[in-house]
Amino acid sequence: MSHLSRFVIVAVFVLATPFLALAQDLVPEAPSAVLLDQLSGRVLFQKNPERPIPPASLTKLMTLHLAWKALEQGLIHPQDLVPITADTTGKAVPPGSSLMFLEPGQRVTVKDLLLGLAVDSGNDAGMTLAAFLGGSQQGFVSMMNTEAQALGLSHTVFADSFGYDARNLTTAGDFARFSRFYLAVHPQAVSMIHSVRQFAFPLEENRATGDRKRIRTILQTNRNTLLGLYPGADGLKTGYIDESGYNLVATAVRGEQRLVAVVLGIQGRSEAEGGRLRTAVGIKLLDFGFQNFPLRPLPLPNVKAVRVWFSTPGTLQPALAGATVYPLASTELSKIEVHTEGAEEVAGPVSSGTVLGRAVWTKDGQEIYHVDLKAVTNADPAPWWVGLWDRIVLFFRSFTGAQFPKNAVARR
Numbered sequence: 393m394s395h396l397s398r399f400v401i402v403a404v405f406v407l408a409t410p411f412l413a414l415a416q417d418l419v420p421e422a423p424s425a426v427l428l429d430q431l432s433g434r435v436l437f438q439k440n441p442e443r444p445i446p447p448a449s450l451t452k453l454m455t456l457h458l459a460w461k462a463l464e465q466g467l468i469h470p471q472d473l474v475p476i477t478a479d480t481t482g483k484a485v486p487p488g489s490s491l492m493f494l495e496p497g498q499r500v501t502v503k504d505l506l507l508g509l510a511v512d513s514g515n516d517a518g519m520t521l522a523a524f525l526g527g528s529q530q531g532f533v534s535m536m537n538t539e540a541q542a543l544g545l546s547h548t549v550f551a552d553s554f555g556y557d558a559r560n561l562t563t564a565g566d567f568a569r570f571s572r573f574y575l576a577v578h579p580q581a582v583s584m585i586h587s588v589r590q591f592a593f594p595l596e597e598n599r600a601t602g603d604r605k606r607i608r609t610i611l612q613t614n615r616n617t618l619l620g621l622y623p624g625a626d627g628l629k630t631g632y633i634d635e636s637g638y639n640l641v642a643t644a645v646r647g648e649q650r651l652v653a654v655v656l657g658i659q660g661r662s663e664a665e666g667g668r669l670r671t672a673v674g675i676k677l678l679d680f681g682f683q684n685f686p687l688r689p690l691p692l693p694n695v696k697a698v699r700v701w702f703s704t705p706g707t708l709q710p711a712l713a714g715a716t717v718y719p720l721a722s723t724e725l726s727k728i729e730v731h732t733e734g735a736e737e738v739a740g741p742v743s744s745g746t747v748l749g750r751a752v753w754t755k756d757g758q759e760i761y762h763v764d765l766k767a768v769t770n771a772d773p774a775p776w777w778v779g780l781w782d783r784i785v786l787f788f789r790s791f792t793g794a795q796f797p798k799n800a801v802a803r804r
Contacts, residue, residue, distance in 0.1 A: 448631030451555030518554030586627030703740025
């Protein structure tokens, strides 16, 4: 796992301290919903966040995550051709499935399948990617569940790669955290696939070798109707099966702020009504967040220099290594306090980027957010005579009970 992935997992599952809107009737149409701020992870609204509900085609986001992960690791490439067999076409998935309309022998790339999953919500695309990445549907589902456990999604389990099976289960809380993680580690996904409004397939380039039939291109529109309707909306996924109702992961950007809303279990008497209600709830949640919890500048701490023994220079001035804004209601800003934590002295040498402490913001005595304090320059090994003098000073200082300075935390 990359350093970035480790950082994001910590940020998602440690810093996402909830300060909840109490307006539980904000979305009466939704049995379960969570709204959070992407940058900080702050939960701005939740309703029955731990109620288990089948994710339906939201499942495809985990399939996409594993595909992006394989791409980033160089295990596969966007233009790799993926075998399309009778076992992975539209005829192989359950009846009534949403389809990309894959046919055996077609020349289909990994990139085609990503778009087929995100725009068409094709169950055949999900089955095909599963076979390509995991060897089989069963093997890939095992990968999905292993990843869910690694990410701390304790209320989420997968039974297929595309969401048709009602044994797939998640909660709005789990899926909001996962969606935040997904957006953080795969930022390219938004522009490359999730904000794409339409996808045409198959094209001439997808023609199977030896096929002389006329290509019948099917143009499908993204089922996420917030695209083009809600200002700043650029993803992420919709889902529906009878057992779950109408589900949605919606995300939108205004200025520097991105919000993520997860809605599960909306019921509708028809596809048109369910889709309309799902979109309306997404809009209501996003409006609530942007209007009531905009990103506001946090008070800045007084960051003191750190004494660095056995090094030149002998002191370093740490700098804040992260954003100093946070989603706050207008009544909350005056309640925010900030302090710094960390050693006043460390043993050198110290390299640029080394963590020397952290700035912590609290509200009513509870931590809500923190940012690392890092060295922005090196403190190189001092000449031998400086190091010798430092050891003499520290030796005599030890008689007062002072501890020997510890090494700085060498993490990035």
